Amino acid sequence: MFKITTAPQDALILQLVPIVTQACEILRVEYQAYCAGGAFDVEQKTDNSPVTQADYRVNDFISTSLQKSFPQIALLSEEGDHTGRKQWQKFWLLDPLDGTKEFLHKRPEFTINLSLVEGAHTTFAILAIPAEQTLYICPKQGVPLKFETRTGQWLEYVADEPCTAIQVGLSQSSQGRSKYAEYLDILKQQVEVVEFKAGSAYKFCMMLEGKVDIYPRFHPTSEWDTSAGQCLIERIGGGLVDLQGRPFLYNQRDNLLNGGFIAFKNIEMKKLAFQALGLMANMH
Numbered sequence: 001m002f003k004i005t006t007a008p009q010d011a012l013i014l015q016l017v018p019i020v021t022q023a024c025e026i027l028r029v030e031y032q033a034y035c036a037g038g039a040f041d042v043e044q045k046t047d048n049s050p051v052t053q054a055d056y057r058v059n060d061f062i063s064t065s066l067q068k069s070f071p072q073i074a075l076l077s078e079e080g081d082h083t084g085r086k087q088w089q090k091f092w093l094l095d096p097l098d099g100t101k102e103f104l105h106k107r108p109e110f111t112i113n114l115s116l117v118e119g120a121h122t123t124f125a126i127l128a129i130p131a132e133q134t135l136y137i138c139p140k141q142g143v144p145l146k147f148e149t150r151t152g153q154w155l156e157y158v159a160d161e162p163c164t165a166i167q168v169g170l171s172q173s174s175q176g177r178s179k180y181a182e183y184l185d186i187l188k189q190q191v192e193v194v195e196f197k198a199g200s201a202y203k204f205c206m207m208l209e210g211k212v213d214i215y216p217r218f219h220p221t222s223e224w225d226t227s228a229g230q231c232l233i234e235r236i237g238g239g240l241v242d243l244q245g246r247p248f249l250y251n252q253r254d255n256l257l258n259g260g261f262i263a264f265k266n267i268e269m270k271k272l273a274f275q276a277l278g279l280m281a282n283m284h
Contacts, residue, residue, distance in 0.1 A: 001210050002146045002155035010139055016114070016126060017135065019065040021149045023058050023112055024130035027097065030054035031131065035106050042104065050100050055079055058096035058112065066092055073116075076251070078224050085251055090118045093250065095224035099200030102172065108132070109202040115227040120249035125228035127201055136205050138231040144208055157236055160210040165192040166272065169203035169212035169263075171219075179218045182283075187214075187276045204229030207265050208236065214273045215263040223248075223256045229263065238265045243277065 008014070030053070034040045041053040059079040066075055074091040076082060085091070092114065097103060099110030108131030115125040125138040135147040146155040168187065174180040174197075187193050196203070196212050206212040207229075227250055230240040234247075240263040241247050248258060262277065264270040 001158055001160040002208075003158050005145070005154050005156040007154050008139065008145060012124060013137060013139060013145070015069055017137070017147060019062060019069070020112060020114060020126050020128050020135055021147075022065075023062050023096070024128050024133065024135070024149060026061055027054055027058050027110075027112065027130040028133070030057065031103060031108070031110075034103070050104060051079065052097070052100060052103065054103065055097040055100060059094070062094060062096060062112075062114065076117075076224070078222065082256065088251065090116070091251070093117050093122075093224050093227045095201075095222075098225055099202065102199035102202075105172075107172075107199060109199045111201045111205070113201050113224055113228040115231055117227065117250045120252050122227045122231040122250060125231035127205055127228045127232060129202060129205060134205075136208060136232055138228070138235050142235075144232050144235055146208075157208060159236070163194075163210075163213075165194045166269070167194045167196050167211060167213045169196045169198065169206060169215035171203075171217070172197055172199050173219065177219065180216070183216055183218075183276060183280055186279045187272070190276065191272065201225060201229045204232055204263065207233050207238065207263065213265045213269045216261075216273065216277075217263070218260045221258045221261075223250050223258060226258055226261070233263060233265065236265070237267070238263070239270065240264075241270075245274065 043051050045051050059077055063075055074088045076085050076091050077094040095113040097110055098113045102109045112128040115122045124140050127136045133150045137145040143157040203212050203215050240261055243260045262273045264273055
């Protein structure tokens with residue numbers, strides 16, 4: 001959860017917030033037009049995932065803005081060119097519209113994910129929810145911040161009281177996949193479980209809001225889907241690790257696809273999540 005605070009003086013935040021706020025507005029306008037039934041371009045990428053005119057417009061705006069403000073820092077975007085990335089020691093990692101399927105199903109759970117990767121680690125991140133006009137920011141130091149673009153209100157993260165039930169975040173795409181049902185059944189034998197279904201990196205934001213404790217993911221994501229969220233939840237004492245318990249690293253492999261992961265709000269939730277994972281493995 002969050003409490004009201006004063007505006008930060010951090011130069012990086014002050015440079016990036018106007019860029020991401022404007023990108024949110026572009027995406028919000030695109031979403032409203034799409035929901036109203038206007039003409040809208042949707043293509044299929046080579047992996048059969050959809051990409052829309054909204055993805056491209058936000059990507060173009062953020063790419064151009066970052067190039068102007070930070071000409072010395074490379075950009076790795078879902079909708080951009082990935083060649084030469086192995087040589088980059090410091091770069092922006094961007095998903096201009098995470099949750100394209102949510103957008104197309106008229107569910108307002110899509111996000112903009114922007115992070116700064118140095119070496120193999122994310123050092124700064126902004127996760128924005130355009131439909132809620134909210135930015136979640138992980139500064140280089142200190143607790144995560146929240147900025148409400150409509151009111152100009154700044155808030156900072158404070159730990160909330162734990163719930164009796166464990167809140168499990170699930171992707172909309174987890175429905176119909178037997179591994180998730182099996183995992184939840186095992187978890188429900190240990191604790192009371194409440195399911196929270198939402199698309200994209202929205203679930204990481206809900207972890208900060210006290211609405212998700214554990215987020216298991218057994219089907220693929222890409223590095224731009226997890227970097228910003230991992231940065232935010234690590235900062236509050238949680239984490240995002242692969243199914244062997246190792247934190248995700250960035251730009252270290254030949255491809256940008258992630259394997260399965262467990263995201264957790266704190267160490268207690270990590271123990272619970274991996275206990276269920278172990279029991280599931282023993283059943284096979």
